[in-house]
Every structure is written in structure tokens, then in C-alpha cells.
Amino acid sequence: MSSSVNGSDLFELARDRDELAIADKKPLFSRNEAVSEALRCLYCVDAPCIKACPTEIDIPTFIRRIGTGDVSGSALTIFAQNTLGASCARICPVEVLCEGSCVYTGWHRDPIKIGRLQRFATETAALPASALPRTGAKRAKHVALIGAGAASLACAAELVLHGHKATIFEKKKFGGGLNTSSIAPYKLHADDALAEVAWIAEMGVELHFGVAFGKELRGEELLSEYDAVFIGVGLGEDSRLGIPGEDGKGVVGAVEWIEQMKLASSPKRALGAVVVIGGGNTAIDAARECAQLGGDVTLVYRRGLEAMSAYAHEVEAARKDGVTIAVDQTPRRFVHDASGNLSGVAFAQTGAPSETIFPAQLAIVAIGQSKVRGIAEQFPGVEVNARGSIVADPKTGVTGNDRVFAGGDSVNGGKEVVNAVAAGRDAARALIARWAGATQLALAI
Amino acid sequence: MADLSIEFAGIKSPNPFWLASAPPANTGDQVMRAFDAGWGGAVWKTLGDPIVNTSSRFGGIDYGPMKMMGLNNIELITDRPLEVNLREIREVKKRYPNHAVIASLMTQTKEDWKVLIRRVEDAGCDGLELNFGCPHGMCERGMGSSVGQEPRLAEEITSWAREYAKTPVLVKLTANTGDIVEIAEAVVRGGAHGLSLINTIKSIIGVDLDRLVPLPRVGNAATNGGYCGPAVKPIALQMVAALAREKSIGVPISGIGGIGDWRDAAEFIALGSTSVQVCTAVMHYGFRIVRDMIDGLSSYLDAQGMKSVNELRGRAVGAYKEWGDLDLNYQVVAAIDSQTCIGCQLCVVACNDGAHQCIFTGREEKARPTHAHTVGLAKPPSPFPIGAIAGDRVPWVDEPECVGCNLCQLVCPVTGCITMREVPSDSVDSWNDRVRDGRDRIPGGIHE
Ligand SMILES: Cc1cc2nc3c(=O)[nH]c(=O)nc-3n(C[C@H](O)[C@H](O)[C@H](O)COP(=O)(O)OP(=O)(O)OC[C@H]3O[C@@H](n4cnc5c(N)ncnc54)[C@H](O)[C@@H]3O)c2cc1C
Ligand SMILES: Cc1cc2nc3c(=O)[nH]c(=O)nc-3n(C[C@H](O)[C@H](O)[C@H](O)COP(=O)(O)O)c2cc1C
Ligand code: SF4
Ligand code: SF4
Numbered sequence: 086m087s088s089s090v091n092g093s094d095l096f097e098l099a100r101d102r103d104e105l106a107i108a109d110k111k112p113l114f115s116r117n118e119a120v121s122e123a124l125r126c127l128y129c130v131d132a133p134c135i136k137a138c139p140t141e142i143d144i145p146t147f148i149r150r151i152g153t154g155d156v157s158g159s160a161l162t163i164f165a166q167n168t169l170g171a172s173c174a175r176i177c178p179v180e181v182l183c184e185g186s187c188v189y190t191g192w193h194r195d196p197i198k199i200g201r202l203q204r205f206a207t208e209t210a211a212l213p214a215s216a217l218p219r220t221g222a223k224r225a226k227h228v229a230l231i232g233a234g235a236a237s238l239a240c241a242a243e244l245v246l247h248g249h250k251a252t253i254f255e256k257k258k259f260g261g262g263l264n265t266s267s268i269a270p271y272k273l274h275a276d277d278a279l280a281e282v283a284w285i286a287e288m289g290v291e292l293h294f295g296v297a298f299g300k301e302l303r304g305e306e307l308l309s310e311y312d313a314v315f316i317g318v319g320l321g322e323d324s325r326l327g328i329p330g331e332d333g334k335g336v337v338g339a340v341e342w343i344e345q346m347k348l349a350s351s352p353k354r355a356l357g358a359v360v361v362i363g364g365g366n367t368a369i370d371a372a373r374e375c376a377q378l379g380g381d382v383t384l385v386y387r388r389g390l391e392a393m394s395a396y397a398h399e400v401e402a403a404r405k406d407g408v409t410i411a412v413d414q415t416p417r418r419f420v421h422d423a424s425g426n427l428s429g430v431a432f433a434q435t436g437a438p439s440e441t442i443f444p445a446q447l448a449i450v451a452i453g454q455s456k457v458r459g460i461a462e463q464f465p466g467v468e469v470n471a472r473g474s475i476v477a478d479p480k481t482g483v484t485g486n487d488r489v490f491a492g493g494d495s496v497n498g499g500k501e502v503v504n505a506v507a508a509g510r511d512a513a514r515a516l517i518a519r520w521a522g523a524t525q526l527a528l529a530i
Numbered sequence: 531m532a533d534l535s536i537e538f539a540g541i542k543s544p545n546p547f548w549l550a551s552a553p554p555a556n557t558g559d560q561v562m563r564a565f566d567a568g569w570g571g572a573v574w575k576t577l578g579d580p581i582v583n584t585s586s587r588f589g590g591i592d593y594g595p596m597k598m599m600g601l602n603n604i605e606l607i608t609d610r611p612l613e614v615n616l617r618e619i620r621e622v623k624k625r626y627p628n629h630a631v632i633a634s635l636m637t638q639t640k641e642d643w644k645v646l647i648r649r650v651e652d653a654g655c656d657g658l659e660l661n662f663g664c665p666h667g668m669c670e671r672g673m674g675s676s677v678g679q680e681p682r683l684a685e686e687i688t689s690w691a692r693e694y695a696k697t698p699v700l701v702k703l704t705a706n707t708g709d710i711v712e713i714a715e716a717v718v719r720g721g722a723h724g725l726s727l728i729n730t731i732k733s734i735i736g737v738d739l740d741r742l743v744p745l746p747r748v749g750n751a752a753t754n755g756g757y758c759g760p761a762v763k764p765i766a767l768q769m770v771a772a773l774a775r776e777k778s779i780g781v782p783i784s785g786i787g788g789i790g791d792w793r794d795a796a797e798f799i800a801l802g803s804t805s806v807q808v809c810t811a812v813m814h815y816g817f818r819i820v821r822d823m824i825d826g827l828s829s830y831l832d833a834q835g836m837k838s839v840n841e842l843r844g845r846a847v848g849a850y851k852e853w854g855d856l857d858l859n860y861q862v863v864a865a866i867d868s869q870t871c872i873g874c875q876l877c878v879v880a881c882n883d884g885a886h887q888c889i890f891t892g893r894e895e896k897a898r899p900t901h902a903h904t905v906g907l908a909k910p911p912s913p914f915p916i917g918a919i920a921g922d923r924v925p926w927v928d929e930p931e932c933v934g935c936n937l938c939q940l941v942c943p944v945t946g947c948i949t950m951r952e953v954p955s956d957s958v959d960s961w962n963d964r965v966r967d968g969r970d971r972i973p974g975g976i977h978e
């Protein structure tokens with residue numbers, strides 16, 4: 086088995102990676118900005134913002150603490166529910182979560198900038214991992230976690246803070262999962278995501294990189310060596326269109342392209358004309374990133390605008406970034422020139438026979454990610470539903486095998502980091518309660 | 531447009547708005563700029579024997595995002611030479627003959643008062659204001675509030691001033707006294723033509739928690755100061771009203787304390803002030819605020835059908851009664867407007883933790899607290915109110931249990947969302963009625 090390392094030791098980010106050319110869109114609040122925004126919060130009772138946060142951070146309390154000048158207390162309030170609160174502060178789609186539910190929103194006033202306040206608290210407090218409160222366990226148990234994404238990290242952090250042991254096995258060379266490799270750079274850069282992984286390692290979480298479950302590691306091995314297993318493998322590769330020319334040059338899946346842009350050495354080539362195919366948030370992210378890197382970007386979606394699954398505020402932002410949006414166009418084939426370079430993508434107006442060719446030097450296919458296969462099969466009792474997602478209890482994450490838990494994208498089919506954090510944390514809480522002898526959790530016996 | 535001009539114990543002023551004796555009325559240049567901006571009068575920064583001020587002298591208290599809800603100062607009287615002040619008073623009066631210029635004075639011996647009064651009257655001031663109010667620094671030297679807290683001393687010094695003065699004598703009172711009426715009666719006996727109140731209130735504005743020294747800090751120490759600004763307005767209003775309704779007083783009142791706009795001014799006037807004085811609001815926002823005061827007050831008077839500000843004076847005094855005279859049968863209950871409610875539920879926690887446990891959320895019937903007067907479950911309104919903004923988060927009031935305390939209305943961030951609805955009653959019954967009829971024994975509450 087490979088050596089244990091702290092979050093980012095093993096992995097070096099390319100210094101000339103493209104993501105560095107894209108600046109933070111919502112920079113850290115100054116103390117003044119934070120306090121005056123905090124004082125605007127009404128300190129609601131049974132606050133709707135809390136209910137809209139998948140990790141149910143006590144938002145009015147952490148905001149009030151910023152207002153009183155107790156920034157560490159504020160950060161601790163956040164971490165009590167969400168150990169990845171620093172990332173979530175910057176990457177959560179707050180418009181549809183906490184801020185979307187702030188009472189000011191319904192009142193047609195600017196909602197409290199909860200995300201930016203959360204970033205202020207977590208980043209300004211800069212708490213060492215040792216500052217988080219810990220409780221001991223009567224008998225320390227040991228949990229193996231598969232994948233070092235948000236779900237596993239949150240699960241592992243919760244376990245070690247309650248006196249248990251947690252060991253994460255990650256097939257890639259870096260931790261953080263998509264939080265490191267996929268988040269739009271104007272929200273979060275990879276180095277910050279890796280720093281958070283290192284911080285969680287400092288809490289006492291053990292991480293092993295370059296260990297792929299199913300290859301180097303097998304189900305029975307984990308079940309015999311550990312008290313419980315948590316599956317947090319996320320989603321798989323980019324899905325493919327299955328049309329001619331897709332394997333040729335200049336055609337790439339969105340998650341793959343974004344990972345290159347964020348982590349790898351820059352190819353130092355002008356982007357030129359880019360066609361992004363898809364209508365979800367990943368498509369929008371890729372399109373905005375290309376536009377911000379100087380590309381001439383057209384996002385092409387096969388149905389109408391209203392059918393796009395991307396958030397309305399993101400579609401709007403993409404337009405502001407200069408992205409052209411074309412709808413009702415079904416991709417037919419990728420067109421390459423004599424020397425094999427991509428020259429365009431042929432689309433047919435949905436329902437019509439004729440083709441239009443959109444010129445492109447780069448085509449990014451953003452039609453979703455496949456499901457990770459071959460994980461559930463290794464654990465007796467763990468089931469996968471028709472859509473390929475692992476079946477787990479939504480409150481506790483327990484699967485059909487009472488020692489195997491799962492959460493995050495691999496269970497919910499692909500949501501946000503904050504949902505993965507909630508799922509990982511809740512699985513840990515269910516285990517902690519089970520081992521503490523709590524009987525109230527019917528499923529956790 | 532209503533007539534705003536007033537006459538205060540013979541002092542004429544184009545409107546009731548005066549600068550209080552304080553930094554805004556420190557120099558001739560400021561007073562003239564204030565008159566140009568629209569102020570009707572100014573009480574000059576207190577003149578007296580030479581003093582030295584500390585550096586670092588003000589402290590503020592903020593409320594939420596609002597700065598300076600209250601201001602505290604440890605400044606003394608003027609630190610400019612008397613001759614300079616007198617020259618400037620003369621200059622101002624020459625250029626603004628129709629504006630009121632009142633000299634605030636503070637000194638010690640009878641002879642000192644005599645000389646000071648002669649000199650300021652020679653400079654042309656329209657009246658005098660004896661500063662018996664300053665609660666910091668000067669009182670340690672036997673002046674200011676140390677005079678204003680001693681009725682006999684205050685009466686005597688007032689009578690000295692009357693002996694020498696040719697212009698009207700106003701006395702500025704301190705709020706740091708147990709009974710404002712007692713001290714006011716004393717200075718009226720001493721011959722005061724008018725009363726100004728309140729001066730600042732003795733206070734410590736805060737503590738520097740890093741150095742553990744109170745504020746405002748002067749090196750490694752601090753002293754108590756005088757508190758003023760919006761936070762003191764309720765205290766000042768009560769004191770003004772207490773004097774206005776007292777038959778034994780009978781002299782005009784200049785109301786001071788937390789006045790910042792025309793509404794504040796109108797309230798002071800309705801409770802018996804002839805003129806009003808302003809310090810903190812000018813220190814915060816400048817002389818320009820008087821425009822709103824002038825325009826706002828005159829449109830208010832027009833809307834009320836009053837031709838002159840004098841018609842407003844004292845109009846609310848009669849309704850300021852003893853508790854024992856209030857109608858115990860009068861009843862209001864809270865009513866929540868589901869269409870404007872934003873669902874913050876601050877009313878719920880306020881009523882439950884701080885009032886009478888009768889606001890609920892949710893569609894189910896609720897158990898009333900064990901001390902409730904009404905039997906049975908509290909029933910949600912039917913049909914259940916679905917808010918335009920808050921959906922099913924709109925709270926509801928268990929009306930039979932609502933005592934009509936107003937707390938929920940006061941905490942609701944949406945103005946007008948909670949109204950206090952009057953429940954008709956056909957009889958009137960006050961505590962004093964009950965005592966008179968022998969239904970209750972203790973008049974006024976505490977004494978037999
Ligand atoms: C382009 C893009 C942009 C996004 N932007 C946002 C955003 O702005 N805000 C937001 O909240 N969410 C965003 N998301 C969604 C978010 O990234 C995911 O919901 C979240 O990362 C899910 O966390 P997870 O732990 O379930 O999975 P992942 O983050 O995918 O982590 C799974 C980990 O498991 C590892 N793994 C997989 N198989 C194995 C194996 N066999 N053995 C060992 N390890 C394995 C993977 O390498 C990976 O490190 C975005 C997603 C994408 C694709
Ligand atoms: C800095 C400062 C200095 C003051 N100096 C005097 C003074 O010299 N003489 C005086 O009679 N009152 C003085 N006061 C009191 C004001 O005249 C006024 O009575 C008090 O501030 C209340 O009014 P406000 O709430 O409008 O400020 C001073 C107040 C402040 C803030
Ligand atoms: S809903 Fe808005 S105002 Fe209310 S507590 Fe949450 S952030 Fe504050
Ligand atoms: S305080 Fe006002 S806005 Fe808030 S829930 Fe109560 S009635 Fe609604």
C-alpha cells in the first residue's frame with residue numbers, strides 16, 4: 086500500500102497552469118465590509134437560510150459573531166456543521182441555497198451576502214486544525230473511505246474529531262476530488278482546495294494517494310481490516326455523444342478539459358473559436374472559463390433555453406462574459422480538416438434535416454458524467470439503482486450492507502460540494518451514534 | 531405656509547431652531563454659516579474662566595450599522611479667549627440683527643457673574659443661558675451640574691444673574707437630578723425667565739477591552755463624560771413634559787436632547803417647548819439638517835391646519851397623565867398582515883421569550899402555556915394565512931391571550947406589517963376609579 090501523506094505533499098500543481106489567469110470574482114471582504122454586512126442580518130428565528138443550507142450551518146449565529154468581532158467563534162460555528170465551510174463559502178450556488186431563502190430576498194431587497202461572510206469568517210480566523218473541538222470515543226473505531234472528495238473528507242473529519250480513526254484511499258495523486266480539479270477558478274483555485282485537504286489531514290485523517298479501489302484494493306480486504314467503509318467515489322468520466330469525429334483532435338470532455346486547465350501546465354495556445362456542447366452547469370462553467378481565457382465561445386444546447394439545467398444566474402453571467410448561446414441544435418459530427426485538426430462542429434436544427442457547421446478549434450463536450458462502476462459489487466448487500474447510483478439511506482448514508490456507507494455524487498447522481506459534505510458528515514454521525522450505543526437511529530444498529 | 535417665528539421670554543427668533551451651546555456654536559464663523567443655512571438662533575458655546583481641554587474627548591455608541599446613536603464628551607466650556615468670543619458675538623449680531631444670539635455662561639463668584647454678564651450684554655447678545663448642567667469636569671470645580679443639583683444654590687445664582695442682567699435669563703438644567711421639577715421651581719423662584727433642558731447625562735460610553743481603560747481614553751485613563759444624541763431623547767422629552775404640565779413653572783422652555791429632524795422638534799414643541807436646541811445631530815451631519823426641520827415642520831403644521839408653530843406648543847401636554855388615570859378597559863391586539871410579512875419570526879421569539887407566549891407558527895392547534903388565562907388549545911386562523919412573501923411561515927396571534935403590549939410590532943422589521951387593532955369597549959375604568967370606588971386599595975400603586 087502506498088505511503089501516507091499530507092493532503093498536497095505528493096502533488097505539485099503546475100506553476101503556469103491556466104486557471105491562474107482567471108481572477109477571483111468575489112474577493113475576501115475587508116473587516117469593515119464584513120461587519121457592516123453582518124449587522125444587516127435580522128437574526129431570524131427558525132431562519133429560512135439555515136433550512137436552505139444542506140449542512141444547516143447556524144447562519145444567524147455565525148453572522149452575529151462577525152458583527153460582535155468574535156471571528157474565531159464565527160468560524161467555529163461554521164465548522165461545527167461543515168468542515169469544508171471554507172470551500173463551500175466560495176463555491177456554493179448561494180443564489181439557490183441560503184441567500185435565495187434569505188428573508189430579504191422575498192422582500193425584494195438584497196439578501197445578506199452569506200457566502201462572502203462565511204468566507205470572511207473562515208479565512209480571516211485562519212484556525213489551525215487543532216482549534217476544532219474534539220470529543221473522545223469510548224473505543225476508537227477505524228473507517229476506510231474510498232475517494233478523497235468532499236464526501237469522504239467531511240466524513241473522515243467528523244470521525245476523527247469524535248475520537249475515531251479514518252483512512253482515505255484515493256486513486257488520483259491529489260485530494261479534494263472535483264473540488265480541486267473542477268471548480269471554476271473565479272470561485273476557487275486549486276491551491277486553496279489542496280490547502281483545505283492538508284488542513285483536514287492535520288486533524289488526523291490519514292490519506293493514501295494513487296490507490297484505486299477495485300485494483301490495488303478490494304472490498305473484502307476493507308471489510309476485514311476496518312470497522313466500516315464509506316464510499317465517496319463521485320462520478321466517472323465525461324459522457325460521450327457517440328457521433329462521428331469525437332475521437333479526433335480538438336474534442337474533449339468538459340471535466341477533463343477543466344482539470345487540465347486547473348492543474349496542468351498551460352499549452353500556451355490561443356483558444357480561438359470554442360464550441361461547448363451541453364446545457365448544464367458544467368457546460369456553463371467550461372464556456373465561461375474559455376471566454377475568460379480569451380476564447381470566442383458558443384454554447385450549443387439541443388433543446389430550448391428553458392430546458393437548460395444550468396442555473397439562471399449562471400446563464401446570465403455567461404452572457405456577460407461574452408458567451409454566445411445557441412439553442413435547439415443537435416450535434417451531428419465533428420469536422421476535421423485535411424491535417425486532422427478540428428475545424429467545426431456540425432449541428433442540425435432540432436427536428437430539421439439541414440446541418441449548420443459552427444466553426445471551432447476546440448469542442449468541449451459537457452453532457453454529464455458517467456457513473457463509477459464496479460464499486461458496489463465488491464460489497465455484499467450494496468445496491469445500485471437503475472441510474473447507476475449507489476442506494477443509500479438519505480439521512481445516514483447506510484447502504485444495504487450495514488457496515489458500508491456511501492454519500493456524495495455517487496449516491497445523489499451529482500449535486501454540489503455542500504451536499505456531498507452533508508452526506509459524508511451524516512454518515513459519520515450515524516456511525517458515531519451507533520458506536521456510542523445510541524439506539525435512536527433505527528438504521529444504525 | 532405656517533409661521534415658524536417665535537418669541538421666547540422676549541427673545542425674537544425667525545424659527546424655533548437654535549444651535550445648542552456646544553461645538554457647533556463655538557465660533558462666529560460657525561454661527562454665521564448656521565444662520566445662512568437657516569438656523570433661527572444660537573446659544574454660544576459656554577463662556578467663562580479660561581480652561582484647557584484634553585485631547586481625545588468624544589466617544590460614540592453605535593447601534594447596528596448606525597453610527598453614533600449616542601455621543602459622550604468630556605469637553606469643558608470654551609477654550610478660546612473671552613475677548614475673541616465677545617468680538618465675534620458683536621460681529622454676528624451686527625450682521626444678523628434678527629437672529630437670536632444667547633450667551634451661555636458659567637463662572638463662580640457673584641462678582642465673576644456680574645462682570646461676565648455686563649461684558650456679554652455689551653457685546654449685544656439677546657439673552658443669557660446659565661449653564662447649571664455640565665456633568666463632567668466643570669462640576670468638579672463646583673460649577674455646572676454641581677449647581678444644578680442643589681436647588682438652593684441654583685436659586686441663589688439665578689437671582690444674582692437677575693440682579694445684573696438686562697436681557698432675559700434662561701437657566702440650563704441638568705438631567706442628573708432626582709426631581710427635575712424641584713430644581714426648575716427653584717430657579718424660577720430665583721427669577722429665571724426661561725428654562726433650557728436637558729444638558730448631557732453623566733456617563734461612561736464604553737471600555738477599551740484591549741487596554742482595559744474606559745472611553746474616551748486620555749493616555750492611560752479616562753473620566754465620566756456627558757451623554758447626548760438620539761439615545762437621550764426619551765429622557766429629555768419626559769423632563770420637558772414634566773415641567774410643561776407643572777403650573778408652578780409657567781416660563782417658556784427650550785427643549786434639548788437628541789433632536790435631529792422636524793419630527794423630533796415637533797414632539798418637543800407638542801410637549802411644551804417654545805424653542806428647540808440641537809447639538810449632536812449638527813456635529814454628525816452639519817448645519818444643513820435645518821432645511822428638513824424648517825420644511826418638514828411647516829408642512830406638518832399646514833397639514834394640521836395650524837397657522838403658526840405657537841398653535842402646536844404644548845398640545846400633547848394634557849394627554850400626559852399619571853398611570854392611575856389610564857383607562858384599564860382600553861384593549862388592543864396584534865394583527866399580522868400576511869401579505870407583507872417576510873417570515874423572520876422575530877415577533878414569535880419576542881412574544882414567547884419576552885412577552886406573553888401568544889404568537890405561533892404552523893397550521894396545528896397549539897397548547898397554551900399553563901399560566902394562560904384562556905382554556906383550551908390556541909386555534910390557528912381559518913383560512914390559514916398564506917403570505918405573499920413568507921408563504922406558510924407567517925405567524926399567527928392567539929388573540930384571546932394577547933395583552934396588547936406592542937412588543938411584536940416593535941421588533942417587526944417590516945413597518946406596518948403588525949398593527950395593534952383596537953378592541954371596542956363601552957366603558958372606561960382607571961386605577962384611580964377603582965380606588966375611588968373601593969375596588970382597589972392602594973392609590974397609585976406603591977403607597978397606602
Ligand atoms: C465542472 C464542475 C464544476 C462544479 N462546480 C461546482 C461548484 O461551483 N460548486 C459546487 O458546490 N459544486 C460544484 N460541482 C459539483 C461538485 O464538484 C461535486 O458535487 C462534489 O465534488 C462531489 O463530491 P464527492 O466527494 O461526492 O465526489 P468527487 O469530488 O468527485 O470525489 C470523488 C473522489 O473519488 C475518487 N475515486 C473515484 N473512484 C475511485 C476508486 N475506484 N478508488 C479510489 N478513489 C476513487 C476520485 O478520484 C475523486 O477524487 C462541480 C462539478 C463539476 C464537474
Ligand atoms: C462636545 C459637547 C460639548 C458641549 N458643551 C456644552 C457647553 O459648553 N455648554 C452647554 O451648556 N452644553 C454643552 N453641551 C451639551 C449640549 O448643548 C446639549 O445640551 C446636549 O448635547 C444635548 O443635545 P443633543 O442631544 O442635541 O446633543 C455639549 C455637548 C457636547 C456633545
Ligand atoms: S434569512 Fe437572511 S436575515 Fe434572516 S438570519 Fe438568515 S441571513 Fe440573516
Ligand atoms: S416580525 Fe414581522 S415580518 Fe417577521 S415574522 Fe413577525 S410579522 Fe412577519
Ligand code: SF4
Nearest residue numbers: 881932933935936938
Ligand atoms: S402585543 Fe405583546 S402579547 Fe400581544 S402578540 Fe404582540 S408581543 Fe404578544
